[in-house]
Amino acid sequence: xxxxxxxxxxxxxxxxxxxxxxxxxxxxxxxxxxxxxxxxxxxxxxxxxxxxxxxxxxxxxxxxxxxxxxxxxxxxxxxxxxxxxxxxxxxxxxxxxxxxxxxxxxxxxxxxxxxxxxxxxxxxxxxxxxxxxxxxxxxxxxxxxxxxxxxxxxxxxxxxxxxxxxxxxxxxxxxxxxxxxxxxxxxxxxxxxxxxxxxxxxxxxxxxxxxxxxxxxxxxxxxxxxxxxxxxxxxxxxxxxxxxxxxxxxxxxxxxxxxxxxxxxxxxxxxxxxxxxxxxxxxxxxxxxxxxxxxxxxxxxxxxxxxxxxxxxxxxxxxxxxxxxxxxxxxxxxxxxxxxxxxxxxxxxxxxxxxxxxxxxxxxxxxxxxxxxxxxxxxxxxxxxxxxxxxxxxxxxxxxxxxxxxxxxxxxxxxxxxxxxxxxxxxxxxxxxx
Numbered sequence: 250x251x252x253x254x255x256x257x258x259x260x261x262x263x264x265x266x267x268x269x270x271x272x273x274x275x276x277x278x279x280x281x282x283x284x285x286x287x288x289x290x291x292x293x294x295x296x297x298x299x300x301x302x303x304x305x306x307x308x309x310x311x312x313x314x315x316x317x318x319x320x321x322x323x324x325x326x327x328x329x330x331x332x333x334x335x336x337x338x339x340x341x342x343x344x345x346x347x348x349x350x351x352x353x354x355x356x357x358x359x360x361x362x363x364x365x366x367x368x369x370x371x372x373x374x375x376x377x378x379x380x381x382x383x384x385x386x387x388x389x390x391x392x393x394x395x396x397x398x399x400x401x402x403x404x405x406x407x408x409x410x411x412x413x414x415x416x417x418x419x420x421x422x423x424x425x426x427x428x429x430x431x432x433x434x435x436x437x438x439x440x441x442x443x444x445x446x447x448x449x450x451x452x453x454x455x456x457x458x459x460x461x462x463x464x465x466x467x468x469x470x471x472x473x474x475x476x477x478x479x480x481x482x483x484x485x486x487x488x489x490x491x492x493x494x495x496x497x498x499x500x501x502x503x504x505x506x507x508x509x510x511x512x513x514x515x516x517x518x519x520x521x522x523x524x525x526x527x528x529x530x531x532x533x534x535x536x537x538x539x540x541x542x543x544x545x546x547x548x549x550x551x552x553x554x555x556x557x558x559x560x561x562x563x564x565x566x567x568x569x570x571x572x573x574x575x576x577x578x579x580x581x582x583x584x585x586x587x588x589x590x591x592x593x594x595x596x597x598x599x600x601x602x603x604x605x606x607x608x609x610x611x612x613x614x615x616x617x618x619x620x621x622x623x624x625x626x627x628x629x630x631x632x633x634x635x636x637x638x639x640x641x642x643x644x645x646x647x648x649x650x651x652x653x654x655x656x657x658x659x660x661x662x663x664x665x666x667x668x669x670x671x672x673x674x675x676x677x678x679x680x681x682x683x
Contacts, residue, residue, distance in 0.1 A: 375477055397522070417515050
């Protein structure tokens, strides 16, 4: 380009406006025949498909140089392959400048596959080696503390994720202590910076759990979280680590070795920090359950006390009954002894009376030869004057009864020699036996 090709808005002293310089570079690049049809090969470090097409970045594995590229939508169906992260491809197209941002990119016309890229191969080898070591094993995952009082956060001070974490913790658990260990979370310096941030928290020793956070980005932006140094720092952390890197499509190696993986910094904070409102609700429920349990236990103890009291009363009554039974048995023995004594005495008296009755028993007198004379009406005859000849009398003897008829009466003889009955038996003083 000669002096005559200098843009009119560029002065003689070399001072130019931004637009002028951009237009100059745009014309310089886009009018270059060699840049109008070029073939560039490299490894796809990031690729995002949108409604307009596929925006991707080519990376040189040897120098880490990067070149932005785009494949417009109307050309996508004509391609044998579409750009995918980790692939090595050959891009045919032209170089253009995007004036509003003063950047340049290759506009792809044709994309040809060249096989897996070197960086993707290295990443797969590292992933396989870490898996063989058992670092992805769920058995080595540590449980998160249920109620931490101090948490550590590793992130960039300018990252949106750090602000999300602060707001989430302030809403869920105001007053919770946070130890912020700042780090670079993007670029070549990020792995060493993250490792250093872990070392600071480890030396401090107060954190009970650590959040490693970043607010998302492309695969290229998140390359630090696939670095082996960061993976080893997570594994060697003395407390559980939760990642909230901010991507959902692919898991980084840091996500795989972390004790818990969340897709966003907000989700990581929600997982680590309990909700105070929920805790208060749980506490109220536990208080209610404890009250009901204590009340139930108290009711059971009251019932048990009632049973014990009933048993005690029953035992006391049983003891009282036993004492009364002993007293009654003693009284019964005394009564029985008194009755036996009285019975013996009465029996002896009855025997004495029996002897006396036996002595005066009329039948005994009759058996000694006396008789009892009754008139026809059964009345005992006590005087001969009441008898007249011809009366029929009944004479009771010791062994039987004889009916006689009076034939004569001798009222003057005490022995009644003339008082004879047809039976010829003497009469005497008799009384009617009842």
